[in-house]
Amino acid sequence: MTLSPNVSRPPTRTTPSGRPLGRRTNSPFGGMNLKYADVRQEPRNRSQVEVWRSSRKKVRPQKERETFHALKMHRALALVSYGERNSTKVKISDTNSFDDFPLLPIIKESVYSEALAGLQDLAPTPVQRLAIPVLLGNESRGARRRSSMAEKKEMEQFLLAAETGSGKTLAYLLPVLDAIKRAEAIDAELEAKKKAEEEEERKSTNFHALEAPVLSDAPHPTTGRPRAVILLPTSELVTQVGRLTKTLSHTVRFRSAMISSAYTGKVIRNRLFAPTGIDVLISTPHLLASISESDPNILSRVTHLVIDEADSLLDRSFAPSTTTILDKATPSLKKLILCSATIPRSLDSYLRQRFPDIRRLVTPNLHAIPRRVQLGVVDVEKEPYRGNKNLACADTIWSIGKAAAENRTGDGGNTDVQRILVFVNERETTQELADYLTSKGIDAAPLNRDTPEQRQSETLNAFTTANKESVEVISEEIVVPPSGPNYRPLHQTISDAPPERPKRHLPNTKVLVSTDLGSRGIDTLAVRHVILYDVPHSTIDFIHRLGRTGRMGRRGRGYVLVGKNDRRDVVREVKEGMFKGQALI
Numbered sequence: 001m002t003l004s005p006n007v008s009r010p011p012t013r014t015t016p017s018g019r020p021l022g023r024r025t026n027s028p029f030g031g032m033n034l035k036y037a038d039v040r041q042e043p044r045n046r047s048q049v050e051v052w053r054s055s056r057k058k059v060r061p062q063k064e065r066e067t068f069h070a071l072k073m074h075r076a077l078a079l080v081s082y083g084e085r086n087s088t089k090v091k092i093s094d095t096n097s098f099d100d101f102p103l104l105p106i107i108k109e110s111v112y113s114e115a116l117a118g119l120q121d122l123a124p125t126p127v128q129r130l131a132i133p134v135l136l137g138n139e140s141r142g143a144r145r146r147s148s149m150a151e152k153k154e155m156e157q158f159l160l161a162a163e164t165g166s167g168k169t170l171a172y173l174l175p176v177l178d179a180i181k182r183a184e185a186i187d188a189e190l191e192a193k194k195k196a197e198e199e200e201e202r203k204s205t206n207f208h209a210l211e212a213p214v215l216s217d218a219p220h221p222t223t224g225r226p227r228a229v230i231l232l233p234t235s236e237l238v239t240q241v242g243r244l245t246k247t248l249s250h251t252v253r254f255r256s257a258m259i260s261s262a263y264t265g266k267v268i269r270n271r272l273f274a275p276t277g278i279d280v281l282i283s284t285p286h287l288l289a290s291i292s293e294s295d296p297n298i299l300s301r302v303t304h305l306v307i308d309e310a311d312s313l314l315d316r317s318f319a320p321s322t323t324t325i326l327d328k329a330t331p332s333l334k335k336l337i338l339c340s341a342t343i344p345r346s347l348d349s350y351l352r353q354r355f356p357d358i359r360r361l362v363t364p365n366l367h368a369i370p371r372r373v374q375l376g377v378v379d380v381e382k383e384p385y386r387g388n389k390n391l392a393c394a395d396t397i398w399s400i401g402k403a404a405a406e407n408r409t410g411d412g413g414n415t416d417v418q419r420i421l422v423f424v425n426e427r428e429t430t431q432e433l434a435d436y437l438t439s440k441g442i443d444a445a446p447l448n449r450d451t452p453e454q455r456q457s458e459t460l461n462a463f464t465t466a467n468k469e470s471v472e473v474i475s476e477e478i479v480v481p482p483s484g485p486n487y488r489p490l491h492q493t494i495s496d497a498p499p500e501r502p503k504r505h506l507p508n509t510k511v512l513v514s515t516d517l518g519s520r521g522i523d524t525l526a527v528r529h530v531i532l533y534d535v536p537h538s539t540i541d542f543i544h545r546l547g548r549t550g551r552m553g554r555r556g557r558g559y560v561l562v563g564k565n566d567r568r569d570v571v572r573e574v575k576e577g578m579f580k581g582q583a584l585i
């Protein structure tokens with residue numbers, strides 16, 4: 001390559017008056033092809049004052065600091081606009097009773113007599129008001145979409161997203177059962193018609209027509225081929241939803257089965273291939289996907305597929321099994337229902353790609369932790385804990401237990417057992433912390449993936465029933481009023497000595513130390529207090545963990561233990577957001 005001979009010559013262009021134009025220095029190429037450095041003057045030395053000023057630490061104005069969002073660093077949740085939330089609020093405000101839904105009468109009845117038996121002043125929750133009419137296809141826009149999709153023979157897709165403990169299970173289960181019963185009635189009609197025709201034909205062609213027809217001993221047509229499948233991430237959740245479904249089947253009359261790794265192969269086979277058939281199957285994705293490998297027919301008749309806890313079931317660890325089931329069920333599928341308490345951005349973009357037409361049913365309070373749940377912050381670095389998180393945790397539990405005991409003294413001698421959930425980030429910490437708490441006289445058990453299935457469900461059972469459990473009057477030793485002459489602060493009564501047989505015991509309190517395993521979907525109605533031993537990694541974890549308390553209109557209290565290496569700014573923002581009743585980002 002050779003340079004043009006004109007490179008160093010001034011441009012030959014001229015102004016309109018004919019004066020030659022000089023080289024333009026104020027352009028992207030103005031500094032090129034110069035013969036000498038065009039430094040106009042030596043840079044001036046800075047004065048001492050200027051040097052001192054620039055070395056001073058800049059203090060950001062207060063206003064700027066306020067707008068800094070620590071949570072943006074953790075931002076993982078899809079945004080839902082406040083306009084959208086408000087219009088949903090208005091839309092659902094007219095529905096006040098389950099009787100307003102066009103559900104089959106037997107299903108409405110079973111809500112009062114079975115699913116929510118014993119509850120006073122029953123009314124549907126926001127997610128139920130929003131989702132049930134749409135899933136029934138009884139809503140103008142839904143109906144229009146449905147008919148257009150039906151023309152295209154496509155399955156309808158829905159995303160139900162609502163805050164934790166807001167009754168999402170019934171919101172999808174009732175419409176699914178309604179569809180099953182209606183389909184069953186149509187099938188029965190067709191079957192009767194077919195039988196009548198066959199009988200007619202037999203009579204006309206067979207001269208032994210008056211002989212009794214041969215009874216077939218073929219299995220029920222729904223044996224091993226359910227109409228609806230509900231997928232859940234853990235066997236505890238399978239049991240929880242399975243129990244509710246079974247309860248409804250007492251009056252609605254349908255056949256349901258739950259399968260998970262908690263059951264033996266024989267039990268699973270018997271349930272799936274019961275000669276009486278199966279309508280609703282509740283399972284974990286891994287198990288069902290592997291069964292469908294050997295028996296693809298299992299998914300050949302599914303018209304309704306529910307993916308509960310969709311944010312988990314469509315993440316990396318579950319997605320292969322979940323999508324295998326989805327792909328195999330798609331040919332017969334009429335409705336796909338995804339359900340979640342949070343819409344992480346990853347789920348949001350997955351849905352936009354794979355299901356661009358999905359109908360999003362989002363409640364006005366999605367991603368907000370209800371204001372009836374209060375959050376207290378325990379600074380582990382301060383006195384008396386001096387960085388000892390275990391001690392801070394034990395002390396917090398003792399305070400809760402003692403406060404309950406004090407209330408008991410004015411309550412005629414009976415009190416509920418306090419059930420406290422402690423969440424940690426690491427699996428190993430569950431056992432260590434549970435041992436430590438036990439050594440401090442607290443009834444604590446660990447829960448993680450390594451806990452045997454049987455033990456997991458036994459442990460969780462104590463936390464999911466809201467029944468009052470009266471305890472005997474607790475010993476005088478524990479009921480020490482804080483202001484009494486014998487009062488010593490708790491941190492002094494709990495030494496940090498190595499674990500040994502505890503001298504004191506907190507009798508009215510049960511504690512479960514859990515990883516994230518216990519934070520998803522488990523209906524811990526009995527839990528009033530949640531302790532976040534570790535600051536959760538993301539707002540999603542905050543929502544699910546704190547969502548184990550304050551369920552279905554109840555009050556709850558969360559405590560977060562903040563140590564030296566924890567993100568205090570994140571905690572501050574969550575607390576502020578909760579106080580204002582805002583959605584977390």
Ligand SMILES: Nc1ncnc2c1ncn2[C@@H]1O[C@H](COP(=O)(O)OP(=O)(O)OP(=O)(O)O)[C@@H](O)[C@H]1O
Nearest residue numbers: 123124125164165166167168169170341521523552
């Ligand atoms: N309309 C209602 N009125 C009163 N209680 C209800 C109503 N609907 C459901 N419940 C109760 O609310 C509790 C929570 O319901 P559910 O487990 O379905 O919540 P969820 O929204 O799925 O929670 P999560 O997001 O944590 O899984 C259950 O005990 C259920 O019986």
